[in-house]
Amino acid sequence: MSNVIGYxxxxxxxxxxxxLFDLVxxxxxxxxxxxxxxxKQIDAVFFGNMLAGVLExxxxxxxxxxxxxxxxxxxxxxxxxxxSGGAAFNLAKxxxxxxxxxxxxxxxxxxxxxYSPEEAITALSAxxxxxxxxxxxxxxxxxxxxxxxxxxKYHYTEKNLAYVSVKNHFHGSLNEKAHFRKKITIKDVLQxxxxxxxxxxLDSSPISDGAAAVILTNNYDMIKKQKHSAIVxxxxxxxxxxxLKERKNLDEILATKMAxxxxxxxxxxxxxxxxxxxxxxxxxxxxxxxxEDLGFxxxxxxxxxxxxxxxxxxxxxxxxxxxxxGLKAAGHPVGATGIKQIGEIFLQxxxxxxxxxVENAKYGLAHNVGGSGGTAVVTILGV
Amino acid sequence: xxxxxxxxxxxKEIRKILGKKGKVLIWTKIFTPGSDFxxxxxxxxxxxxxxxxxKIYGQLVDYxxxxxxxxxxxxxxxxxxxxxxDEGVIAYGVKFKPLK
Numbered sequence: 001m002s003n004v005i006g007y008x009x010x011x012x013x014x015x016x017x018x019x020l021f022d023l024v025x026x027x028x029x030x031x032x033x034x035x036x037x038x039x040k041q042i043d044a045v046f047f048g049n050m051l052a053g054v055l056e057x058x059x060x061x062x063x064x065x066x067x068x069x070x071x072x073x074x075x076x077x078x079x080x081x082x083x084s085g086g087a088a089f090n091l092a093k094x095x096x097x098x099x100x101x102x103x104x105x106x107x108x109x110x111x112x113x114x115y116s117p118e119e120a121i122t123a124l125s126a127x128x129x130x131x132x133x134x135x136x137x138x139x140x141x142x143x144x145x146x147x148x149x150x151x152x153k154y155h156y157t158e159k160n161l162a163y164v165s166v167k168n169h170f171h172g173s174l175n176e177k178a179h180f181r182k183k184i185t186i187k188d189v190l191q192x193x194x195x196x197x198x199x200x201x202l203d204s205s206p207i208s209d210g211a212a213a214v215i216l217t218n219n220y221d222m223i224k225k226q227k228h229s230a231i232v233x234x235x236x237x238x239x240x241x242x243x244l245k246e247r248k249n250l251d252e253i254l255a256t257k258m259a260x261x262x263x264x265x266x267x268x269x270x271x272x273x274x275x276x277x278x279x280x281x282x283x284x285x286x287x288x289x290x291x292e293d294l295g296f297x298x299x300x301x302x303x304x305x306x307x308x309x310x311x312x313x314x315x316x317x318x319x320x321x322x323x324x325x326g327l328k329a330a331g332h333p334v335g336a337t338g339i340k341q342i343g344e345i346f347l348q349x350x351x352x353x354x355x356x357x358v359e360n361a362k363y364g365l366a367h368n369v370g371g372s373g374g375t376a377v378v379t380i381l382g383v
Numbered sequence: 384x385x386x387x388x389x390x391x392x393x394x395k396e397i398r399k400i401l402g403k404k405g406k407v408l409i410w411t412k413i414f415t416p417g418s419d420f421x422x423x424x425x426x427x428x429x430x431x432x433x434x435x436x437x438k439i440y441g442q443l444v445d446y447x448x449x450x451x452x453x454x455x456x457x458x459x460x461x462x463x464x465x466x467x468x469d470e471g472v473i474a475y476g477v478k479f480k481p482l483k
Binding site: 131132250 | 393408409410411412413414415416417418419420421423425426428430438439440441442453464465474476
């Protein structure tokens with residue numbers, strides 16, 4: 001059984017003084033220090049990154065990581081758009097499943113703010129189908145389509161969606177590493193300008209820089225030596241069509257549903273056992289769809305459920321969602337996001353989440369999506 | 384990168400889907416586009432189901448706000464779809480206009 005034994009994240013935000021590999025280096029040595037490991041105790045590295053090739057003409061990052069770590073070991077990069085981090089974690093777990101007594105470093109990182117928003121948007125669009133790109137459909141546009149469809153089908157308004165962002169900004173205010181620390185109101189969200197109708201600036205996650213890393217091990221002596229550890233009960237990746245138009249239902253992300261079903265089966269726990277979750281809220285609508293597709297809420301009820309604020313820290317519910325601030329407020333350096341989500345669950349389960357510590361959570365779930373739903377990764381941790 | 388060859392290959396396919404009628408399945412309106420579409424913004428994008436059940440995306444042009452609705456009847460037309468490439472190749476593609 002693999003355990004997460006350490007987590008480190010850089011600040012997320014507009015980090016103009018730092019390059020992609022400055023951020024990677026900070027996380028590597030940050031997480032090694034936390035776990036009292038030396039570089040030579042790492043047996044393999046998995047790196048989640050989407051855009052360095054497209055934006056910076058910067059590939060073969062695996063070899064660059066070897067240069068930073070000063071070791072000669074297998075290092076792999078995983079790319080699955082915004083699910084690159086989750087995919088890297090999944091590969092790391094699979095690596096441990098077939099290799100005994102190993103320590104694996106999993107890093108996610110992205111450097112996005114060196115470029116204009118148009119350049120970043122164009123680069124992100126590389127994760128959409130050719131036809132979607134030709135129609136000028138951005139990711140806000142694809143999620144805007146899903147939001148528009150959802151609101152019409154279930155008779156909700158933009159106000160229902162706004163509750164997601166208000167909650168996640170409140171959580172971000174409690175997380176020192178978050179891109180945004182400012183609380184916002186429903187009115188702020190509704191008055192922000194449109195990005196892709198009906199989604200507005202404050203329905204959308206930002207373009208961020210950041211890196212995060214965890215150490216996974218299946219070495220029992222190592223686990224015993226550590227102050228903190230959480231068991232990886234399941235990590236499942238499911239893919240689906242890259243084009244939104246090829247999907248049967250436009251108000252669900254099927255890959256999420258399938259990944260969750262398999263993950264819960266493997267973890268041998270129920271939905272109600274989950275006390276803490278990080279779900280992929282690249283846009284407000286995405287958190288509502290995620291809560292439904294993960295099986296926490298019935299399809300079509302999310303617009304109402306989110307207004308009850310039961311998933312807000314201190315809201316009195318049994319499941320608190322996106323205590324990191326989610327992608328919305330913690331920021332969304334795409335390759336780093338999946339690792340930050342798992343890291344946040346680790347912090348919560350091992351009682352290291354400080355101001356935003358949720359009481360009595362024994363199981364946590366992280367949900368990472370690539371593109372408009374072409375990849376979904378669901379990870380369940382327990383203590 | 385959009386190579387002229389890619390534009391040429393794509394344009395051989397486009398003629399097959401011109402002048403087709405269909406209905407809007409979903410729509411959005413893009414206010415913050417990527418670099419190649421900056422000069423068109425804001426622009427609506429629709430997903431249309433053609434009469435033969437084929438689904439096609441495209442921008443909606445020559446429209447009024449009231450045309451932005453699910454079920455709207457539209458027809459596919461040929462239009463320039465991106466700003467010109469560095470090689471000066473004009474990328475044509477499918478857009479839609481509303482039917483009365």
